[in-house]
Amino acid sequence: MKNVAIFGAGRIGRIHAANIAALSGVRLKYVCDPVADNAAALAQQHGAQVGSIEAVFDDSSIDVVAIASPTDTHSELITRAATARKHIFCEKPVDLSVPRADACQRAVEAAGVACMIGFQRRFDPTFNEAKERLQRGEIGTPEMLVITSRDPGAPPAEYLKGSGGIFRDMLIHDFDVFRWILAADGDEAEWISATGSCLVDPRIAEVGxxxxxxxxxxxxxxxxxxxxxxxxxxxxxxxxxxxxxxxxLLACGNHRPSEVLQWDARGVHADKPEHFFLQRYRDAYRLEMAHFFDALQTGAPLRTTIADGVAAQKLADAAALSHQSGQPVRL
Incomplete structure (x- = not known):
């Protein structure tokens, strides 16, 4: 039985808590969140107890921590968990600072604990099927990747103030997909050019x-x-x-609530894509957590490691620098 504590009882924390609680041989013991009502509600839902950070790291029965708290808490919690010899699942990113992310990686490696970063797109059944076909050589040698990633709407400006910017907050998933698809054989990026505009909401420009x-x-x-x-x-x-x-060519399309097509006198109609990431990646979140605990049990390698998190962060930093300078960046 693996005893788990989760940090964060917000939107993503609730998803991970439900997926953890559904696994055989896994017990969600603690929920930690500074918003007491959120922590209490999530703990009650899954038969856990509300705990503090200190209680979690002082409890020798806790084998695993799941970090779903705000980004600015990730590096400290990773480092404390590594020091306490607890395995770690952490939402992206490791940290908004590459030096701090590097320090986290060193701490994890020194402690010898497992640390998986939540790049759930690698576990999406459609994307993963494309990856497997690529590995089987069904389209020969991969030469070009085109990624489209568009949200239905922007988050609040208050959120964006502390997000680290679009390259670190949103595109970090796309940088990981790039590495997963094109750089899996060690062929990493050597050059990046990035540009951007504020076209959706002028308030986004106001927060930089x-x-x-x-x-x-x-x-x-x-x-x-x-x-x-x-x-x-x-x-x-x-x-x-x-x-x-x-x-x-391998092409991965959107998911829709249903695959029914309606043909009538007005035309051919289909459902719009799933509304947002909670719906689009519901299976991916479940599968990534199952993989994490299966790897802990069997000793199999993790599909996404803290090294992957740091590598994606470095690409995000380079993209931000390219956009700011107006020049490509060599890596």
Missing amino acids: DIDSTAVTLRTRRGRLCQINTSRRAAYGYDQRFEVLGSQG
Whole structure:
């Protein structure tokens, strides 16, 4: 039996808590959140108890911590968990500072604990099927990746103030997908160019951020990736990518609430894509948590590690620098 404590009882914390509680051989023991009502409600829902940070790290029965708290708490909690020899699941990013993220990686490696970063897109059944076909060589050698990532609407400006900017907050998932698809064989990015605009909401510019971006990456072997993102898509949550290979193409489309097509005199109609990430990635969140605990049990390698989190963070920093300077960045 693995005893778990979760930090964060907000939106993503509730998702992870439910998925943890549903696993066999796993017990959610503590819920920690500075908002007492949120912590109490989530703890009651899953038969856990409300705990403090100190109680969690002082409790030798806790094997695992799941970190779903605000970004500015991640690095401290990772470091404390590593020092206490507890395995770690942490939502992205590791930290908004690359030096602090590097320090977290060193602490985890020194402690010898498992640390998985929550890049749930790797566990999406559609995306994962494309990855498996790519590994089987069904389209030959991958040469180009095009990622489209558009939210249905922008988060509040107050959230964006502490988010680290669109490249670190939103595109970090896309940078991880780039590495997962094109750099899995060690062919990492050597060049990145990023630009962006504020087209969705002028209040986003007022807090120093942008809401629309275009990014190009080139790997050491010359493979190319283009990422386009927007904080607004009137038609729903738009999450697609395609891989062009020497012998074909793999295209991953959006998920819809139903796959029914209606044909009538007005035209052909289909449901819009799923509304947001909570719906689009519900299966991915469940599968990533199951993978994490299965890896702890069997000793199998984790699909996403703290090293992946740090690598994606470095790409996000380089993209931000390219946008600010108006020049490409060599890595």
